[in-house]
Amino acid sequence: MQTTKITEKYDILILGGGCSGLQLSNQLIWKIKGGVVLKNYPKILILEARKTYTNDRTWSFWNDGSSGYCEWAANHWRQWSFSSSTDSMHFTHKSHQYEYFCLRGIDFYERSLSLIKDSPNISIKLGVEVNKINKGQDGFLVKTDSGLYSSKQIIDCRYKKPDKVKNATWQIFYGYEITFKSNLFQSASVKLMDDIRHDKSGIYFKYLLPLTDNSMLLQITYIGTKYFTPDHLKEEATLNANQILGRNWQIQRTEKGVLLQSGTYPREPIPGAIQGGSNWGALRPASGYAFSRIEIWSQETASRILKCHTITKWKIIQTTQDFMDRVFLMVLKKSPASIVQTLLNMGKSLHPNVFARFMGDKANLTDLFKVILTSPKKEMVLAALRIAILSCTKEKK
Numbered sequence: 027m028q029t030t031k032i033t034e035k036y037d038i039l040i041l042g043g044g045c046s047g048l049q050l051s052n053q054l055i056w057k058i059k060g061g062v063v064l065k066n067y068p069k070i071l072i073l074e075a076r077k078t079y080t081n082d083r084t085w086s087f088w089n090d091g092s093s094g095y096c097e098w099a100a101n102h103w104r105q106w107s108f109s110s111s112t113d114s115m116h117f118t119h120k121s122h123q124y125e126y127f128c129l130r131g132i133d134f135y136e137r138s139l140s141l142i143k144d145s146p147n148i149s150i151k152l153g154v155e156v157n158k159i160n161k162g163q164d165g166f167l168v169k170t171d172s173g174l175y176s177s178k179q180i181i182d183c184r185y186k187k188p189d190k191v192k193n194a195t196w197q198i199f200y201g202y203e204i205t206f207k208s209n210l211f212q213s214a215s216v217k218l219m220d221d222i223r224h225d226k227s228g229i230y231f232k233y234l235l236p237l238t239d240n241s242m243l244l245q246i247t248y249i250g251t252k253y254f255t256p257d258h259l260k261e262e263a264t265l266n267a268n269q270i271l272g273r274n275w276q277i278q279r280t281e282k283g284v285l286l287q288s289g290t291y292p293r294e295p296i297p298g299a300i301q302g303g304s305n306w307g308a309l310r311p312a313s314g315y316a317f318s319r320i321e322i323w324s325q326e327t328a329s330r331i332l333k334c335h336t337i338t339k340w341k342i343i344q345t346t347q348d349f350m351d352r353v354f355l356m357v358l359k360k361s362p363a364s365i366v367q368t369l370l371n372m373g374k375s376l377h378p379n380v381f382a383r384f385m386g387d388k389a390n391l392t393d394l395f396k397v398i399l400t401s402p403k404k405e406m407v408l409a410a411l412r413i414a415i416l417s418c419t420k421e422k423k
């Protein structure tokens with residue numbers, strides 16, 4: 027009979043070394059370097075299925091410079107704009123306090139790996155696929171394609187593409203990082219939502235990051251209830267690049283994705299484990315941004331681990347902001363045209379700092395109130411009432 031022996035024992039296993047798994051290890055390392063002293067540091071291992079990391083995405087986020095990731099970012103801008111050619115409107119936000127940062131995926135992965143390399147208590151194994159987890163009396167037993175691991179605590183940061191989703195709102199995007207001759211295009215601001223328009227099912231916009239004098243990231247984004255593959259937006263992305271640059275541009279890489287912004291699907295949390303990442307609420311329902319929320323989650327999780335070695339179940343709850351996001355999505359489903367108006371109103375009347383805090387998951391109550399004022403009242407009030415009633419009915423059941 028074949029026996030599988032336990033290869034190694036750990037205090038904590040982090041399953042999945044993507045954005046949330048690596049942000050958590052970065053926070054642990056930064057906190058320890060920053061002077062958090064413990065008698066025995068917990069022995070931590072990250073298990074990641076990928077064999078190598080590639081430049082598979084760009085993380086953009088708003089910040090006032092206080093995040094450790096601002097230093098890692100390849101670009102940052104103080105200006106971002108909104109426009110609609112249908113309504114002939116164009117608004118630019120300029121902030122002196124917040125910037126829009128752009129962090130290349132590969133820089134994030136490589137810098138995180140180099141922090142882990144210098145850390146005595148945290149390690150990572152690449153190319154290890156977690157297959158099964160059993161909970162025993164003293165902790166967890168994790169079966170992988172390359173052996174068994176045991177640990178007292180598990181933090182599950184694996185991302186699994188949601189299946190059998192009901193009532194979904196999707197964000198679907200397709201874009202290129204392109205290079206061109208430097209005199210063809212220059213912009214001091216990020217075109218955050220350019221040419222916002224709508225159809226019956228949702229909204230579309232262009233997203234344009236001017237990376238250097240001769241390169242940019244250009245994406246076409248859809249947010250709505252229709253599901254299709256990102257490749258359906260490819261032709262539009264090409265057409266737009268041609269419109270801006272003629273035919274004088276070269277593709278360096280393609281960036282595309284499908285994000286589930288809202289919807290219900292069967293999930294199986296591991297009893298007794300901590301959950302992190304986009305399967306467990308990291309994606310902002312209204313925007314699909316997750317980087318900043320994962321940063322807040324990882325800071326808090328790291329603090330708890332260092333305080334008491336192992337932690338009990340907890341998750342980030344941003345009740346008011348999540349409620350507003352749900353209202354926003356309900357209006358989007360009923361009336362995409364109202365959402366185009368709301369976004370343009372945000373561009374027109376919201377202070378850039380309020381907008382940056384709202385998007386960066388750091389909005390205070392006054393900020394949230396100001397955001398509400400930019401929305402079409404009737405639709406928002408009706409959607410808010412519907413959500414409140416639905417929540418009450420759910421609770422009663």
Ligand SMILES: Cc1cc2nc3c(=O)[nH]c(=O)nc-3n(C[C@H](O)[C@H](O)[C@H](O)COP(=O)(O)OP(=O)(O)OC[C@H]3O[C@@H](n4cnc5c(N)ncnc54)[C@H](O)[C@@H]3O)c2cc1C
Nearest residue numbers: 042044045046075085086156184185283303304315316317
């Ligand atoms: C192309 C793209 C661009 C994005 N841009 C932004 C942006 O600009 N700003 C923003 O805020 N958000 C952005 N997002 C959304 C979000 O920030 C990312 O999706 C982010 O990577 C989510 O982090 P995560 O940890 O949940 O998942 P991931 O980063 O995908 O990490 C999950 C990890 O788990 C591993 N894994 C899965 N199954 C197993 C297994 N069985 N065993 C071991 N490992 C496993 C995977 O290999 C992966 O590394 C973007 C998303 C995409 C797809």
